[in-house]
Amino acid sequence: MPKVKIDGVEIEVPAGITVLQACELAGVEIPRFCYHDRLSIAGNCRMCLVEVKPGPPKPQASCALPVADKQEIFTQTPTVQKARKGVMEFLLINHPLDCPICDQGGECDLQDQAMAYGFDRSRYHENKRAVPDKELGPLVKTSMNRCIHCTRCIRFATEVAGVEELGATGRGESMEVTTYVEHALSTELAGNLVDLCPVGALTSKPYAFEARPWELTKTESVDVLDALGSNIRIDSRGAQVMRVLPRLNDDVNEEWISDKTRHAIDGLRHQRLDRPYVRTKGKLVEATWDQAFAAIAAKLNGLDGSKIAAIVGDQCDAESMVALKDLMTSLGSPNVDCRQDGARIDGPRGSYIFNAGVRGIDQADAILLIGTNPRTEAPVLNARIRKRYLHGKCPVASIGTAEDLTYPVERLGAGPATLRELVDGKLGFFEKLKDAKHPMIVVGMGALAREDGAAVLALAYELAGKLNAVRDDWNGFAVLHTAAARVGGLDLGLVPGEGGRDVAAILDGCQKKEIDAVFLLAADEIDTTKLGKAFVIYQGHHGDAGAHRADVILPGAAYTEKPGIYVNTEGRVQVGRRAGYPPGDAREDWAILRALSERLGKTLPYDTLHQVRARLVAVNRIFAAIDQQAPGAWGPVGQPGATSDAPLKSAVPNFYMTCPISRASQTMADCMASRAHLMAAE
Amino acid sequence: MAMITADPKDVPQVASFSFTPEYMAKVEEQISHYPPGRQASAVIAVLDLAQRQQGWLPRAAMNEVARILGMAPIRVYEIATFYTMFQLRPKGKYLLQVCTTTPCWLRGSDAVMKACQHAADGEMFSVQEVECLGGCVNAPVVQVNDDFYEDLDEASMNKVLDALRRGETPKPGPQVDRQTSAPEGGLTTLKGE
Numbered sequence: 001m002p003k004v005k006i007d008g009v010e011i012e013v014p015a016g017i018t019v020l021q022a023c024e025l026a027g028v029e030i031p032r033f034c035y036h037d038r039l040s041i042a043g044n045c046r047m048c049l050v051e052v053k054p055g056p057p058k059p060q061a062s063c064a065l066p067v068a069d070k071q072e073i074f075t076q077t078p079t080v081q082k083a084r085k086g087v088m089e090f091l092l093i094n095h096p097l098d099c100p101i102c103d104q105g106g107e108c109d110l111q112d113q114a115m116a117y118g119f120d121r122s123r124y125h126e127n128k129r130a131v132p133d134k135e136l137g138p139l140v141k142t143s144m145n146r147c148i149h150c151t152r153c154i155r156f157a158t159e160v161a162g163v164e165e166l167g168a169t170g171r172g173e174s175m176e177v178t179t180y181v182e183h184a185l186s187t188e189l190a191g192n193l194v195d196l197c198p199v200g201a202l203t204s205k206p207y208a209f210e211a212r213p214w215e216l217t218k219t220e221s222v223d224v225l226d227a228l229g230s231n232i233r234i235d236s237r238g239a240q241v242m243r244v245l246p247r248l249n250d251d252v253n254e255e256w257i258s259d260k261t262r263h264a265i266d267g268l269r270h271q272r273l274d275r276p277y278v279r280t281k282g283k284l285v286e287a288t289w290d291q292a293f294a295a296i297a298a299k300l301n302g303l304d305g306s307k308i309a310a311i312v313g314d315q316c317d318a319e320s321m322v323a324l325k326d327l328m329t330s331l332g333s334p335n336v337d338c339r340q341d342g343a344r345i346d347g348p349r350g351s352y353i354f355n356a357g358v359r360g361i362d363q364a365d366a367i368l369l370i371g372t373n374p375r376t377e378a379p380v381l382n383a384r385i386r387k388r389y390l391h392g393k394c395p396v397a398s399i400g401t402a403e404d405l406t407y408p409v410e411r412l413g414a415g416p417a418t419l420r421e422l423v424d425g426k427l428g429f430f431e432k433l434k435d436a437k438h439p440m441i442v443v444g445m446g447a448l449a450r451e452d453g454a455a456v457l458a459l460a461y462e463l464a465g466k467l468n469a470v471r472d473d474w475n476g477f478a479v480l481h482t483a484a485a486r487v488g489g490l491d492l493g494l495v496p497g498e499g500g501r502d503v504a505a506i507l508d509g510c511q512k513k514e515i516d517a518v519f520l521l522a523a524d525e526i527d528t529t530k531l532g533k534a535f536v537i538y539q540g541h542h543g544d545a546g547a548h549r550a551d552v553i554l555p556g557a558a559y560t561e562k563p564g565i566y567v568n569t570e571g572r573v574q575v576g577r578r579a580g581y582p583p584g585d586a587r588e589d590w591a592i593l594r595a596l597s598e599r600l601g602k603t604l605p606y607d608t609l610h611q612v613r614a615r616l617v618a619v620n621r622i623f624a625a626i627d628q629q630a631p632g633a634w635g636p637v638g639q640p641g642a643t644s645d646a647p648l649k650s651a652v653p654n655f656y657m658t659c660p661i662s663r664a665s666q667t668m669a670d671c672m673a674s675r676a677h678l679m680a681a682e
Numbered sequence: 683m684a685m686i687t688a689d690p691k692d693v694p695q696v697a698s699f700s701f702t703p704e705y706m707a708k709v710e711e712q713i714s715h716y717p718p719g720r721q722a723s724a725v726i727a728v729l730d731l732a733q734r735q736q737g738w739l740p741r742a743a744m745n746e747v748a749r750i751l752g753m754a755p756i757r758v759y760e761i762a763t764f765y766t767m768f769q770l771r772p773k774g775k776y777l778l779q780v781c782t783t784t785p786c787w788l789r790g791s792d793a794v795m796k797a798c799q800h801a802a803d804g805e806m807f808s809v810q811e812v813e814c815l816g817g818c819v820n821a822p823v824v825q826v827n828d829d830f831y832e833d834l835d836e837a838s839m840n841k842v843l844d845a846l847r848r849g850e851t852p853k854p855g856p857q858v859d860r861q862t863s864a865p866e867g868g869l870t871t872l873k874g875e
Contacts, residue, residue, distance in 0.1 A: 165756055167757060
């Protein structure tokens with residue numbers, strides 16, 4: 001390891017890093033604009049100049065200079081300070097003085113660094129250059145006069161997002177960052193451009209002129225709009241969520257989040273259930289909690305457990321799920337299911353989680369995607385696969401309907417028959433998987449949520465066995481969920497008990513009048529017309545499909561409004577925190593169930609969140625290890641059997657609208673329209 | 683300073699562009715200079731061929747170049763807008779690039795420019811003011827498409843323009859009695875005696 005001297009202090013640093021990174025390790029701050037540790041090095045802003053010995057007698061760009069043994073680095077010499085001042089002065093020549101009306105104000109790298117390294121006045125008396133603003137779609141607002149040409153956005157779009165659509169046209173003073181043809185970016189990660197921009201050239205369109213960073217309350221939480229469980233920071237003012245930003249977690253989302261995670265939050269303001277409703281004479285009428293509970297008690301008391309059923313939605317926290325499960329057990333009902341889409345998952349834990357973890361993708365050296373389109377199902381995870389592809393020597397193949405995943409994918413075929421052939425070693429890709437040290441088999445809900453899902457799962461299991469993909473040092477069997485609550489639900493055993501019904505059987509029972517009452521815990525993705533004449537209790541936060549059909553509505557809290565534990569697709573237990581209170585009379589979900597249980601005479605044995613969480617741990621010990629990915633047991637899964645010829649379609653055909661929150665979001669509707677427009681233009 | 687626009691909205695775009703077989707052969711020849719998989723290296727040469735075929739570079743041509751070379755279109759736009767010799771607007775049959783840098787200016791490029799501007803109609807002639815063309819010893823210099831016309835003044839410029847208008851190709855090079863950059867009126871030294 002090279003030893004270098006930074007400002008006179010000797011430090012040993014890993015070989016192959018840059019001078020800038022070495023300075024960071026030594027705790028010396030180097031100002032920078034273009035350098036970003038997850039993007040390629042551009043070296044064009046020149047803000048990171050330092051003096052290096054031995055070397056030419058002029059300041060060097062530390063971000064692009066490899067560190068070498070016996071190097072002496074000076075970051076505070078008069079030359080360096082003068083150079084930084086000079087660079088800053090040049091950057092500010094064409095930068096407008098519009099900080100008071102700029103959304104970046106208060107969290108702007110240029111503003112901060114101008115305070116630290118800039119002059120106190122301008123010596124420039126000419127006109128500043130004027131650059132037309134660009135149209136980059138409904139999420140990214142541009143103010144190109146402010147652009148300092150760091151090219152972070154270009155590199156992000158090209159490298160991470162995998163859409164080569166942004167570039168720098170012209171040269172010198174005429175240089176512009178643009179798509180040239182003026183269209184929205186066809187990526188699900190566009191919001192990250194706003195975070196990356198060190199100045200106010202790219203700002204958030206939906207958040208434009210909404211708030212200043214210092215007036216927002218920051219809450220660290222977890223996203224539930226896809227199953228990745230991206231770590232987020234919720235910025236709120238009062239009860240209103242103003243914006244969502246990514247939080248750094250290299251194990252999950254690095255520092256990116258998808259556009260849905262970031263921008264569906266305006267859906268939290270619309271279509272909310274803020275008070276209980278009871279259906280009287282065919283119409284939903286506002287009621288008090290007492291009246292709502294009374295209506296439920298009147299229906300459920302005396303009803304046989306086998307005639308009651310519960311379906312759990314895709315965004316529920318573990319606390320409310322365990323409370324519902326306990327309530328159903330005490331009512332004597334085995335009819336509980338958390339698999340709204342009918343996914344045929346019912347095995348040991350290892351068979352339903354993304355065993356290798358998101359980090360495992362970095363290790364994988366051959367990836368097979370079965371019935372999944374990670375680009376719509378978990379765009380950040382897709383970016384991780386792309387990152388792995390860019391690293392080289394990792395062939396990716398897919399079985400399912402063809403989609404553009406931003407990296408080359410070998411299309412093996414569309415249906416389960418192709419998987420059968422692959423298992424039998426009849427396809428060339430089998431050899432590639434076989435030769436791989438760390439083969440990864442990603443199974444999506446598109447493969448499992450179908451009639452023959454169990455048979456497809458069995459095939460995937462057989463393939464994993466043949467490839468030796470599941471062993472002590474590597475588990476390449478990976479299930480990519482689409483529902484944030486799913487793994488938690490399965491971990492808590494929210495599947496039909498002995499003699500119980502699954503979702504399809506519950507709906508069937510409703511129509512045959514074998515089920516008299518159905519409890520929907522924020523379950524909106526089922527066909528509510530099939531609920532027949534059953535008495536439907538809907539507990540949730542949005543007036544979506546479930547609430548429209550309900551006989552009693554219990555208003556619950558959305559993910560930003562309650563503390564909750566979620567288990568992501570990797571099986572990682574993560575804690576979401578409350579950023580604000582639910583609207584009106586709405587309450588935390590587990591507390592509603594606790595209150596209801598008392599009215600039904602089956603009081604649940606917990607009164608505080610702490611006690612519910614203790615109950616979670618009692619049900620499944622994995623809930624004790626927060627932020628950890630507990631390994632899952634492995635064993636035969638699925639049911640070998642006949643498969644149909646139907647192609648394995650992705651479970652998420654439309655990325656922008658997948659849940660009650662995103663369906664209520666105007667921003668997501670705009671994104672959809674913009675994408676449709678883009679597709680039509682092609 | 684003036685507003686900058688990378689993609690001029692007032693430019694008539696052509697609906698489609700494809701290389702003629704002759705040009706396509708040249709394109710393939712250019713691509714063959716580079717190892718397989720590195721065909722994008724030929725982008726400048728191929729853009730030049732497209733410009734020669736079309737007379738200028740419409741977006742359709744850039745898209746076609748991107749398609750042939752397997753590049754993202756934006757990467758081609760970046761290059762085409764970077765180099766000033768790529769013409770992103772339609773040009774006349776003859777593009778008159780008048781050098782107005784100091785040596786040419788001192789030798790009377792203003793008058794040459796006046797003659798060119800007078801002739802410019804957008805169909806036969808287009809005029810562009812350019813920086814040093816590197817022909818200072820024969821100043822003032824005008825580049826007409828691929829040829830240099832040197833040692834010009836207003837009268838000789840008009841003569842050249844008239845000839846071009848008639849469909850002739852006047853002899854490129856010095857428009858005075860001079861061989862390349864040798865002394866005017868014949869050799870003064872080293873006469874071989």
